Amino acid sequence: MKLLSDRETQLRAARFLLVGGTSFIVQVAVMKVASDVIGLVTNVAFSLSFGCSTLTHYVLNRFWALPSARVDTWRQAKEYLGTAAISWVINLAVFRLCLDLMGLQKMWATAVAVPPSTIVVFLILNYRVFRAKPVP
Numbered sequence: 001m002k003l004l005s006d007r008e009t010q011l012r013a014a015r016f017l018l019v020g021g022t023s024f025i026v027q028v029a030v031m032k033v034a035s036d037v038i039g040l041v042t043n044v045a046f047s048l049s050f051g052c053s054t055l056t057h058y059v060l061n062r063f064w065a066l067p068s069a070r071v072d073t074w075r076q077a078k079e080y081l082g083t084a085a086i087s088w089v090i091n092l093a094v095f096r097l098c099l100d101l102m103g104l105q106k107m108w109a110t111a112v113a114v115p116p117s118t119i120v121v122f123l124i125l126n127y128r129v130f131r132a133k134p135v136p
Contacts, residue, residue, distance in 0.1 A: 009126065015065035016122050019057060024114050027053035031110050042106060046095055047088075049110070054084045066130035079129045083121055090117035 027049045034045035058080055062068070070076050091113045098109035 012066055012126055013122065016061065016126070019060040019065045020114075020118060022060060023053040023057040024111075026056045027114070028107065028110055032107065035106055042099070043092075045106075046092065046110065050088055050091060054087075058084075061125060061130060066125055068130040070131065076129055080125070083124045083129055086124070087117045087121050090120070 029049075030052045031045055031049035034040045034048050035042065038045075040048065058077075062076075062080075068076065094116050095109045095113035098104040098112045099106065102109075104112065
């Protein structure tokens with residue numbers, strides 16, 4: 001795949017995947033506590049866990065995995081939130097599909113919901129939101 005052929009993009013992708021793994025652990029842990037310990041309604045627990053995961057994801061990507069040459073920080077943050085909204089829609093749709101149609105348990109449905117948006121989110125974040133070099 002030509003988009004991932006240069007060394008810098010490969011390193012950014014590897015760091016992005018590490019950040020994703022960390023964010024996933026945060027999401028599963030919060031989902032477990034919110035759902036099983038606190039007893040929140042499933043969609044609320046999922047959305048809370050997604051929000052905590054997204055905050056972790058933003059901070060780690062912004063300052064480590066996908067360092068950016070952009071100086072328009074507020075616009076960048078808004079673009080990130082738009083990307084997170086896209087990710088949330090994909091994640092919630094897959095989560096509900098797994099829960100309602102496939103009969104998976106909440107934790108498995110949460111796990112399966114994460115990967116489908118990963119490539120889309122990486123491409124948007126790497127080439128737009130946190131691009132390495134300014135657009136000429």
